[in-house]
Amino acid sequence: MSSRKLIVTQNLDQHLIKSIQEVVPDWELIIGKDKAVWESHLKEAEIIAGWKKEIGEHALNNDAKLRWIQSWSAGVNSMPLTELKARHIQLSSANGVHSFPISETIFALMLGLTRKIHAYVKNQQTKKWHHSGLKLELHGKTMGLFGVGAIGKETAKIAKAFGMNVLGFRRSGQPEEFVDEMYTLDQINDILPQCDYVVVTLPLTEETKYLFGKEQFNVMKPSSFFINIGRGDLVVEADLIEALSDEKIAGAGLDVFEKEPLSEVSPLWELENVIITPHTAGSTEHYDCRVIKDIFIPNLKSYLKEEKLPINLVDYEKGY
Numbered sequence: 001m002s003s004r005k006l007i008v009t010q011n012l013d014q015h016l017i018k019s020i021q022e023v024v025p026d027w028e029l030i031i032g033k034d035k036a037v038w039e040s041h042l043k044e045a046e047i048i049a050g051w052k053k054e055i056g057e058h059a060l061n062n063d064a065k066l067r068w069i070q071s072w073s074a075g076v077n078s079m080p081l082t083e084l085k086a087r088h089i090q091l092s093s094a095n096g097v098h099s100f101p102i103s104e105t106i107f108a109l110m111l112g113l114t115r116k117i118h119a120y121v122k123n124q125q126t127k128k129w130h131h132s133g134l135k136l137e138l139h140g141k142t143m144g145l146f147g148v149g150a151i152g153k154e155t156a157k158i159a160k161a162f163g164m165n166v167l168g169f170r171r172s173g174q175p176e177e178f179v180d181e182m183y184t185l186d187q188i189n190d191i192l193p194q195c196d197y198v199v200v201t202l203p204l205t206e207e208t209k210y211l212f213g214k215e216q217f218n219v220m221k222p223s224s225f226f227i228n229i230g231r232g233d234l235v236v237e238a239d240l241i242e243a244l245s246d247e248k249i250a251g252a253g254l255d256v257f258e259k260e261p262l263s264e265v266s267p268l269w270e271l272e273n274v275i276i277t278p279h280t281a282g283s284t285e286h287y288d289c290r291v292i293k294d295i296f297i298p299n300l301k302s303y304l305k306e307e308k309l310p311i312n313l314v315d316y317e318k319g320y
Contacts, residue, residue: 003028005065007038009050010072016292023300042066047303049296051079060087068303070296074098074151074282075231076314077204085316092299093312093320096150097290098282102201102229103154105281109253110197113225114138118275136223138162144195145169146185146211147202147230148176155199167191171207171318185211192219197227204231205319212236217243225251229281232257241267244274255281 008031030038042058049070059066068090112118119132142165156166156178168179175182202208213236237258243249251273299309
């Protein structure tokens with residue numbers, strides 16, 4: 001009888017491989033980033049950790065054995081969710097892995113824009129000694145936090161160290177620690193005028209796609225900053241560019257874009273009130289360890305017992 005197969009499409013340190021092997025000692029592990037390592041095993045793999053576009057044509061055939069996918073990212077909107085649902089394949093996300101690095105990036109962007117660090121870095125490059133109009137403070141301001149999952153919770157917690165008023169937005173409207181008031185997404189235009197910082201950590205779904213456009217930027221304060229580390233398609237990018245160019249809002253910190261990499265001809269590169277990072281907000285030295293030890297192995301133990309996956313099981317109806 002052939003052994004059951006588990007593929008990890010990432011390069012892992014030996015101690016992480018050993019941790020997986022201890023849970024499934026009789027399984028065959030196929031581990032490596034190079035597709036030559038795992039491509040020939042796709043039809044036989046029961047579990048795949050780390051989705052790649054080319055996996056679908058082999059692992060989603062009628063004769064394939066795939067039963068569970070562990071995404072290597074928190075967002076799963078780029079995956080074939082309809083087909084996975086139809087085939088009753090379980091999907092778990094890497095939600096929660098990013099809460100520390102992304103919350104740090106959020107505050108780096110907020111503080112950079114507030115305290116003009118981006119302007120001073122440019123001045124340094126040309127040896128220019130200039131005040132650059134620095135005057136704003138972060139302390140005591142109001143944050144509109146769109147998405148109060150693991151990242152949002154950590155962001156709200158840090159915000160309290162700055163004495164900020166945190167207004168949260170989540171689908172359920174359920175209250176959360178460190179969030180002063182919670183709202184649902186249909187209240188967005190009523191609350192945006194109160195926000196000094198609009199921080200977006202939402203997943204991309206049919207409900208959230210293009211949530212932020214001309215109408216929303218028009219009701220924001222001219223002094224407000226927009227931070228997006230969620231997904232590029234949460235925002236109508238042309239409307240954001242117009243709002244920034246016309247100073248309808250004070251600035252933006254952007255890690256995600258409608259098309260990535262961001263085109264070299266995008267006006268966003270040239271705007272003085274924008275800080276751009278290349279979809280790296282979640283990067284961390286602890287990424288692989290957190291995916292494997294905090295999410296994958298606990299789920300794997302439940303999978304072997306034929307129990308419901310306890311961590312980050314995606315609800316196909318919600319899309320996250």
